[in-house]
Amino acid sequence: MSQSVDFDTLLENTPGRFGPFGGQYVPETLMNALLELEAEFAEARQDPEFSKEFRMYLRDYSGRPTPLYYAANLTRRLGGGRIYLKREDLNHTGAHKINNVLGQILLAQRMGKKRIIAETGAGQHGVATATVCAVFGLQCEVFMGAEDVERQALNVFRMKLLGAEVHSVVSGTATLKDATNEAIRDWVANVDTTFYVIGSVVGPHPYPTMVRDFQRIIGDETREQIMAVEGRLPDCLVACVGGGSNAMGLFYPFLNDPVRLIGVEAAGLGLDTDKHAATLAKGRRGIIHGMLSYLIQDGDGQIEPVHSISAGLDYPGIGPEHASLFESQRAEYHAVTDADAVQAFHDLSRTEGIIPALETSHALAYLRTLAPETPRDAIIVVNLSGRGDKDVQTVAGWKEAQ
Amino acid sequence: MSRLTNAFAALRDSGRTAFLPYITAGDPCLATTEKLVAALEEAGADIVELGIPYSDPLADGPTIQRAAARALQAGTRLADIFTTIERLRIRTDIPLVFLVYANTVLQYGREAFLARCASVGVDGVIIPDLPLDERLHLLEYLRSQAVPVDLIPLVAPTSAQRTAAVAAAGTGFVYCVSSLGVTGVRRDLGDLQGFLQTVRKASELPLCVGFGVSTPAMAAALSRQADGVIVGSAIIQELENSLDGGQEVRRVKEFASQFRQALDSEASAVAGRPKNG
Numbered sequence: 217m218s219q220s221v222d223f224d225t226l227l228e229n230t231p232g233r234f235g236p237f238g239g240q241y242v243p244e245t246l247m248n249a250l251l252e253l254e255a256e257f258a259e260a261r262q263d264p265e266f267s268k269e270f271r272m273y274l275r276d277y278s279g280r281p282t283p284l285y286y287a288a289n290l291t292r293r294l295g296g297g298r299i300y301l302k303r304e305d306l307n308h309t310g311a312h313k314i315n316n317v318l319g320q321i322l323l324a325q326r327m328g329k330k331r332i333i334a335e336t337g338a339g340q341h342g343v344a345t346a347t348v349c350a351v352f353g354l355q356c357e358v359f360m361g362a363e364d365v366e367r368q369a370l371n372v373f374r375m376k377l378l379g380a381e382v383h384s385v386v387s388g389t390a391t392l393k394d395a396t397n398e399a400i401r402d403w404v405a406n407v408d409t410t411f412y413v414i415g416s417v418v419g420p421h422p423y424p425t426m427v428r429d430f431q432r433i434i435g436d437e438t439r440e441q442i443m444a445v446e447g448r449l450p451d452c453l454v455a456c457v458g459g460g461s462n463a464m465g466l467f468y469p470f471l472n473d474p475v476r477l478i479g480v481e482a483a484g485l486g487l488d489t490d491k492h493a494a495t496l497a498k499g500r501r502g503i504i505h506g507m508l509s510y511l512i513q514d515g516d517g518q519i520e521p522v523h524s525i526s527a528g529l530d531y532p533g534i535g536p537e538h539a540s541l542f543e544s545q546r547a548e549y550h551a552v553t554d555a556d557a558v559q560a561f562h563d564l565s566r567t568e569g570i571i572p573a574l575e576t577s578h579a580l581a582y583l584r585t586l587a588p589e590t591p592r593d594a595i596i597v598v599n600l601s602g603r604g605d606k607d608v609q610t611v612a613g614w615k616e617a618q
Numbered sequence: 619m620s621r622l623t624n625a626f627a628a629l630r631d632s633g634r635t636a637f638l639p640y641i642t643a644g645d646p647c648l649a650t651t652e653k654l655v656a657a658l659e660e661a662g663a664d665i666v667e668l669g670i671p672y673s674d675p676l677a678d679g680p681t682i683q684r685a686a687a688r689a690l691q692a693g694t695r696l697a698d699i700f701t702t703i704e705r706l707r708i709r710t711d712i713p714l715v716f717l718v719y720a721n722t723v724l725q726y727g728r729e730a731f732l733a734r735c736a737s738v739g740v741d742g743v744i745i746p747d748l749p750l751d752e753r754l755h756l757l758e759y760l761r762s763q764a765v766p767v768d769l770i771p772l773v774a775p776t777s778a779q780r781t782a783a784v785a786a787a788g789t790g791f792v793y794c795v796s797s798l799g800v801t802g803v804r805r806d807l808g809d810l811q812g813f814l815q816t817v818r819k820a821s822e823l824p825l826c827v828g829f830g831v832s833t834p835a836m837a838a839a840l841s842r843q844a845d846g847v848i849v850g851s852a853i854i855q856e857l858e859n860s861l862d863g864g865q866e867v868r869r870v871k872e873f874a875s876q877f878r879q880a881l882d883s884e885a886s887a888v889a890g891r892p893k894n895g
Binding site: 221223226227230239240241242243244245246247248249387388393397400401404405406407408501502503504505506508511513515516517518519520 | 800
């Protein structure tokens with residue numbers, strides 16, 4: 217092409233972008249709703265009352281701050297740097313997801329929206345949304361892939377118990393990607409009455425920014441807590457990455473510090489197979505769910521089926537800010553197989569008496585590579601993003617199949 | 619002048635409303651798509667809209683999702699769709715418009731995609747999930763390089779104060795989304811007059827209404843306000859229902875003819891009156 221347009225540069229200069237990534241790739245019907253949401257969010261973040269209420273719910277309802285626990289047994293066992301676990305699993309409902317849900321539901325309250333929809337993979341975001349809707353008396357409908365309804369039956373039961381309606385999505389691959397498609401399609405049809413609570417740092421602007429801002433409490437607390445115990449910043453932060461909200465929440469307050477940021481993707485049956493969900497390792501730039509990011513896709517741009525033992529990482533995309541951190545090399549990303557994650561699931565249960573979520577187990581599994589390479593005085597913080605009760609059946613079934 | 623502009627000029631002169639049937643390329647296979655385009659032209663289509671099948675069509679309801687799934691199941695690739703258009707262009711001059719999702723265009727290369735459309739004879743491109751800022755960059759590219767492809771804007775009833783900017787950023791015609799929601803058959807569309815009047819004030823391009831136009835009677839009613847009607851899911855349903863019997867081309871042609879007839883009898887009934895949308 218003789219006179220090629222430099223789209224990267226043009227796009228970087230528009231709002232809602234992380235480098236060229238992000239943006240608003242949605243049907244026109246949704247554009248005004250996104251602009252309204254952006255305006256409301258901008259107003260709310262300046263409003264001390266909003267922030268006060270948000271912090272009150274985080275503290276009194278969800279139980280924040282969550283502890284930063286020094287895992288002495290795990291540290292001894294791996295024989296490297298000192299390992300701290302940021303205990304997001306101790307939040308009400310058992311994962312970091314509720315931080316973001318509280319923020320978004322408070323926004324929905326401000327906007328007067330009475331019907332709430334959400335997508336969910338592992339069910340943690342669905343449960344958190346159903347929970348907060350119960351508190352505020354809002355109608356809640358959760359879209360969940362049929363395959364995930366099957367493998368996360370406990371969470372489906374919890375959502376129903378909390379008064380939410382669960383839509384089992386059979387289109388496409390019947391997992392998180394398709395649940396998100398259906399939630400967006402529902403939103404297009406009901407945009408006037410409905411608030412869409414997205415569960416990760418994905419989707420069209422302003423969601424990736426908004427969700428990250430609601431999750432940064434994880435990193436803000438970690439900084440304060442590690443300074444109190446160790447008197448200095450950590451050397452490495454480790455978190456699992458599906459869409460990437462627990463990682464972004466932990467990383468964000470440290471972006472300008474000399475701290476290694478390590479995201480761990482799902483390698484499924486292995487990166488040399490086609491059964492994985494390692495978007496940054498194996499994908500390339502593409503558009504999914506309203507954002508320009510990285511994507512597992514074929515030559516024509518058709519989104520390809522992905523695989524992970526953990527429903528929450530079983531996603532062919534990734535948040536646009538991660539794509540940007542990956543390309544700029546500010547953060548590094550590795551991938552861990554199903555087998556190694558299950559091993560880490562068992563290891564943490566036995567060494568520390570904490571049953572981690574299978575998603576989180578990917579981050580823990582990477583410690584076996586990372587920790588021995590670090591000196592004993594290094595400080596490593598792992599985001600223990602969720603608890604693993606929901607995964608007990610999957611792990612039992614997996615063991616049997618081996 | 620482009621084939622699209624010519625077609626709308628001729629329609630205006632004869633007081634008729636454009637009929638734009640939609641089918642998904644490759645549903646159930648590209649050989650059938652070729653026959654369907656010819657059949658739709660014979661049935662009186664003015665412009666044929668071809669959907670490029672996509673794995674995750676966010677703006678589409680179940681009917682067009684199934685059409686895309688059938689096309690992909692049959693192994694339809696973008697390169698083969700372009701080849702099919704080249705073959706079609708040997709025997710027909712009917713204006714052809716692509717409905718294509720932004721990721722398909724991005725993976726091919728934005729400029730390369732539009733250039734390829736121009737070289738095979740695709741007259742216009744609708745990208746339902748392309749942001750306005752990118753559309754403006756693409757329009758600038760098309761203009762500066764004199765690429766003869768129209769970039770058709772979509773406006774929605776919720777566009778509100780964006781309507782003028784959105785409608786202005788495009789050429790060919792304005793695709794007016796009839797109602798909230800994804801594509802699919804609807805029982806009625808409610809009153810579109812206010813919406814269409816707003817769009818008309820914002821753009822001199824012809825206005826075509828799509829999403830939910832399900833019956834010849836609905837199309838006829840819309841023709842009083844719009845310059846064209848787009849019929850997608852209803853046609854796909856007809857195709858879907860006749861796939862087993864192998865009569866799909868004949869059945870789709872008959873079905874499409876009913877829309878043409880309804881539009882034309884409405885046109886003669888109101889001859890001489892301007893569109894009031």
